[in-house]
Amino acid sequence: MPEGHTLKRLALHLTEAFAGRPVRVSSPQGRFAAEAATIDGSTLERAESAGKHLFLDFAADHLVHIHLGLIGVFEISTLATPDAAPAPIGQVRLRLSNTQSYADLRGATRCDLIGSIGRAEVVAALGPDPLRADADPDLAWQRIRRSNRAIGDLVMDQAVLAGIGNVYRAEVLFRHGIHPLRPGSSLRAGQFASIWADLVALMATGVETGRIDTVRPEHTPEAMGRPPRVDDHGGEVYVYRRNGMPCHVCGSLVRTGELVGRNTFWCPRCQPVFRSRGRTVGHTHGRSTRRPT
DNA sequence: CCTCTATGGCGAA
């Protein structure tokens, strides 16, 4: 579930459940045991996110740096009976607990104990994050406009823009009619400004709802009289994992293809092929027939 | 039951 909105939502909920009081910290699985012992019983000052990174800010400059990766889960539970946290199930790398709540971390790519300098290094390597009020979108634009890499690649490069993952990438490019293989240098400033504003709004909604919904009001299941999406993602989207299915806007079959190691999705009519010096980019790219299982 | 895929990204080769 982890794009930037998931991490920000997690930071808010962890702050709510644990901040301002001493926290029991343990590593039932053992891989974080020594670090957990160092901070066990100290006060959590806050939890915060930057892009897809999560920081648990404990007293005395101890910070837990977490990255969920693709399969990581950090689940917060409220106890029905105070002080009755259940035995951990599965590989729990990190458990936070107090009298009322506990939170279990599983499957994370990264879980390290660092200091505020370490956090500054992580944050410095990230591009502007649409979920942070202090973000400067021009830093991203200056890189995009000078790059010949595909916009579908740039938009998901965390050093260019922080927090965007494979769903928001496919969806935001669809919403702006931009083919994912267009070079960054082919975009106009106004197009990027619109994309940025859209990401700010879409991701803020994602923080509130905990899901990724990108369809405009006229394309919801209710408005179109179509069945709602039924898969593990839940959100209503235009193209993500909809290859071979008709576009909600024009009816063309949504296509998929690999872009720097990840599947991406687009509508061949709503996101027209970019033409440059008589060459056609992306024309032969993509499969409308193969569907994910 | 098994196998596959996935909203990431790191480090080894």
Next chain:
DNA sequence: TCGCCCTAGAGGC
């Protein structure tokens, strides 16, 4: 480019 992290849901048998 690949393995890993080792979760979770879907689909096949």
